[in-house]
Amino acid sequence: MANIRDVAKLSGHSISTVSRVINDQGYVSDKTKQEIEAAMKQLNYHRNDLARALSLGKTYRVGVVLPYINHPYFQKLADAIINAAFSHDYQATFLQSNYNQDQEIYFLDMLKHHAFDGLIFTSRSISFEKIVEYQKYGPITCCEDTFDYPISSAFTDRKASFVDALQILKNEGYRHIGMTVSRSENTSQSALLTTRAYKEVFGEEINDKLLYRESRTMFDGITAAAQFLNCDKKLQVIFSNGDEIAAGAKRQLQEMHRQDVVVIGQENLPISFLMDFSTIDHRLTDIGEEAFKLLFQDEIIKKPIPAKFIRRGKLEDPRDYEDEIDKVLD
Incomplete structure (x- = not known):
């Protein structure tokens, strides 16, 4: 399997220049970019997204915890989150819990181990206290009122x-x-x-x-x-x-x-x-969109949306x- 060094050698450019092209970062002339892309194609080189995530400290993925996937309420909410994620170059991964507390804690552990850049709970069976414990590992938002708990949320009363x-x-x-x-x-x-x-x-x-x-x-x-x-x-x-x-x-x-x-x-x-x-x-589309946006705010925000x-x-x-x-x- 070809690696970045092989692309650099074949194209005649440095590894740092090849990296800028692969990650679309920094200035590279059109001619140089075309030469590097031609070498990538010839070697059948594909970017290692896991390695990229490790180097950047981001996965560009968010986890969406929902009890059921085949329920109109959660389908509408999830659809809004997916659209918001897509518009920000993120992927949304559905995590079905069936309201099982052990399963929900497992999803929190996935955040702890950097499988996602953040988690959105559309509904939950675990306590808000348990969610707060995991806030230090990454941002978490809820699609319900989190009351006085320090958890961002988008919700209707x-x-x-x-x-x-x-x-x-x-x-x-x-x-x-x-x-x-x-x-x-x-x-x-x-x-x-x-x-x-x-x-x-x-x-x-x-x-x-x-x-x-x-x-x-x-x-x-x-x-x-x-x-x-x-x-x-x-x-x-x-x-x-x-x-x-x-x-x-x-x-x-x-x-x-x-x-x-x-x-x-x-x-x-x-x-x-x-x-x-x-x-x-209950304006689920607005709630889903706001829940995604709140993941990337530096402060705890409670966003009420009138029904x-x-x-x-x-x-x-x-x-x-x-x-x-x-x-x-x-």
């Missing part, structure tokens, strides 16, 4: 967004509400904030039979809708933790001839527009602003 939507429902006379959450309130900050928002608005804990936990797919939405109607024949609203789940719930409501029940999703995916139900847009309740179907308000999907159609 989820409780505020839930309270806003539930208050609208209450003001319009809705009282019989079923809710879906992704995990138990003991392990999920979002689930805990959902139930706390309900209590804040309605002044009481939600009926446990009207709270469907471990909701992740369209099929969970189908199951939840049937469970809620079996528990409360006067059900008025299904407040779900994602648009795909909301779509499943709406489909089941149609099968049960209960189109009168309002369905609310989250994240403003195209399916919420196509099936005409309201959704909470928006997009009213469709029975809740549609003509005074509401156009969302991104409406703008595309216009």
Whole structure:
């Protein structure tokens, strides 16, 4: 296998000049560059990226820790991070954790051993205290509120967004509400904030039979809708933790001839527009882009990004602003 010395010998230029061409650093005349590139091609020489990373102290890679890859929420967030990384000549590597704490610590150890220039946690099961322990090995950002912990983050105030939507429902006379959450309130900050928002608005804990936990797919939405109607024949609203789940719930409501029940999703995916139900847009694209940018700041920054309740179907308000999907159609 050819090395940089072979390229220098064949091209007739010094190793330092060849290095400048390989790494695109410093001035090299066009003629010299062409001669070196011709020698590289003749020798079938390819740059050793590992050696380059060691010499520069950078890998130009970031790790993106996410619990699931095949989930619309994390797909949208990851897509934004990838686009931001690409625009800055970085690669983003997906690190699936399945909310396994040992796995998440393993990813932190990868940062410790310089496998990445930084880590982005889209969601996590380990504590913020554990993440702080690894800050000395490289930058880490989170796509959720990190509160008083010294960890940079880009996030929406989820409780505020839930309270806003539930208050609208209450003001319009809705009282019989079923809710879906992704995990138990003991392990999920979002689930805990959902139930706390309900209590804040309605002044009481939600009926446990009207709270469907471990909701992740369209099929969970189908199951939840049937469970809620079996528990409360006067059900008025299904407040779900994602648009795909909301779509499943709406489909089941149609099968049960209960189109009168309002369905609310989250994240403003195209399916919420196509099936005409309201959704909470937590601005995942903006969060993903900001989370990547914050990796390379010299200070701890908390970047709040306001959510928006997009009213469709029975809740549609003509005074509401156009969302991104409406703008595309216009």
